[in-house]
Amino acid sequence: xxxxxxxxxxxxxxxxxxxxxxxxxxxxxxxxxxxxxxxxxxxxxxxxxxxxxxxxxxxxxxxxxxxxxxxxxxxxxxxxxxxxxxxxxxxxxxxxxxxxxxxxxxxxxxxxxxxxxxxxxxxxxxxxxxxxxxxxxxxxxxxxxxxxxxxxxxxxxxxxxxxxxxxxxxxxxxxxxxxxxxxxxxxxxxxxxxxxxxxxxxxxxxxxxxxxxxxxxxxxxxxxxxxxxxxxxxxxxxxxxxxxxxxxxxxxxxxxxxxxxxxxxxxxxxxxxxxxxxxxxxxxxxxxxxxxxx
Numbered sequence: 129x130x131x132x133x134x135x136x137x138x139x140x141x142x143x144x145x146x147x148x149x150x151x152x153x154x155x156x157x158x159x160x161x162x163x164x165x166x167x168x169x170x171x172x173x174x175x176x177x178x179x180x181x182x183x184x185x186x187x188x189x190x191x192x193x194x195x196x197x198x199x200x201x202x203x204x205x206x207x208x209x210x211x212x213x214x215x216x217x218x219x220x221x222x223x224x225x226x227x228x229x230x231x232x233x234x235x236x237x238x239x240x241x242x243x244x245x246x247x248x249x250x251x252x253x254x255x256x257x258x259x260x261x262x263x264x265x266x267x268x269x270x271x272x273x274x275x276x277x278x279x280x281x282x283x284x285x286x287x288x289x290x291x292x293x294x295x296x297x298x299x300x301x302x303x304x305x306x307x308x309x310x311x312x313x314x315x316x317x318x319x320x321x322x323x324x325x326x327x328x329x330x331x332x333x334x335x336x337x338x339x340x341x342x343x344x345x346x347x348x349x350x351x352x353x354x355x356x357x358x359x360x361x362x363x364x365x366x367x368x369x370x371x372x373x374x375x376x377x378x379x380x381x382x383x384x385x386x387x388x389x390x391x392x393x394x395x396x397x398x399x400x401x402x403x404x405x406x407x408x409x410x411x412x413x414x415x416x417x418x419x420x421x422x
Contacts (some may be wrong), residue, residue, distance in 0.1 A: 130310070132310075154351035158177065163222075173187070181296070244291065252291065311342075318331075362387060
């Protein structure tokens with residue numbers, strides 16, 4: 129069974145994504161992503177899968193998975209039961225690690241555990257007891273405190289004794305193979321053709337599904353309808369254009385981002401960013417002038 133691609137969206141102005149979730153949850157499935165992931169179980173027990181490894185987990189289970197390594201945690205709870213907080217997750221990119229090492233050579237001390245995570249790294253209970261409270265604060269922290277907590281987590285993981293690798297040495301994740309199947313193929317198409325017109329029917333044909341079956345599958349894998357997913361990516365791209373191309377009109381940015389009318393663009397921008405695109409550009413210009421004057 130091929131894993132699903134999870135598209136990790138790290139916020140603008142953030143170095144990593146830190147969040148928590150309950151159970152069931154739409155990301156709880158056999159999946160992979162290019163980012164590293166720290167996964168800490170707060171509640172429930174069950175079975176987890178990392179590459180070709182299968183094991184039992186309980187509260188305190190702490191694992192670091194490397195890029196494109198498929199994984200899933202399946203809690204053993206009665207049908208219909210909802211758990212408000214099952215676990216906490218931190219996700220960060222390889223590019224972030226490379227940049228951090230270039231800026232701060234001491235960060236290279238994390239390289240051994242990052243390399244081990246390519247097969248999945250399971251940390252001992254004493255390390256999990258240190259990391260757990262740090263993650264609990266990290267998901268709500270802001271500014272430098274957020275970065276301080278993240279470095280504390282990496283320090284604890286890097287100095288842990290008794291860390292175990294999970295997937296076998298012969299297991300080699302192949303994202304190119306994963307990406308050829310089903311919804312993953314549609315997600316790759318959306319990323320490559322984001323600003324071009326396409327319909328749910330086009331993507332259904334691409335994946336060999338009926339439109340209704342594709343719609344259900346897409347919502348199950350992403351947690352949202354196709355139009356909501358595409359609008360979110362297009363608004364994020366529009367923000368990038370507003371930040372990097374100050375000479376281009378908002379109307380032109382609307383069409384460059386894949387929207388076909390300005391009223392829908394303004395409505396979607398306001399819903400996602402809490403302000404009109406013109407206000408976003410004004411605030412950005414004020415920030416630039418403040419920096420230049422400092």
